[in-house]
Amino acid sequence: MEFVNENKCLLCGLENPVGLKLRIDYRDGKSRTVFSYQEYFQGYTGVVHGGMVGAVLDEMCVYAAASLGYVTVTGELTVRYKKPVKxxxxxxxxxxxxxxxxxxxxxxxxxxxxxxxxYAYAKAKLVIVKKGAL
Incomplete structure (x- = not known):
């Protein structure tokens, strides 16, 4: 199964009008992006909702796996928050x-x-998806 970005993803979809539109570089078992959260992703005033922080960390794990040729879904994600994300x-x-x-x-x-x-870090257990399962 091939990893495909269909451009509708909330995080990496460049065609999603309310998404983060992350441009992710991924290779050799690693992923990286530079970005800002828009105001509509806040929980408390000026502070990003923790779920959105976790979602980006999850996305980075999935892209790191994709860089090695794996198509995965998240089985478990543990997030530790160190400081408020603005x-x-x-x-x-x-x-x-x-x-x-x-x-x-x-x-x-x-x-x-x-x-x-x-500001935050995560560990993930990603399940490798069989061809045709998604």
């Missing part, structure tokens, strides 16, 4: 594959600012 502020999200174990890809991701300060 709207309209530039961040870097990075993902990486730690290990492939049978039908699972174990991956991680982090959200940092330009100085490398960590």
């Amino acid at each position: 709207v309209e502020t530039e961040y870097i999200a990075e993902g990486y594959v730690e290990e492939v174990k049978g039908k699972l890809v174990l991956a991680g991701a982090r959200l940092v600012d330009g100085e490398g300060e960590i």
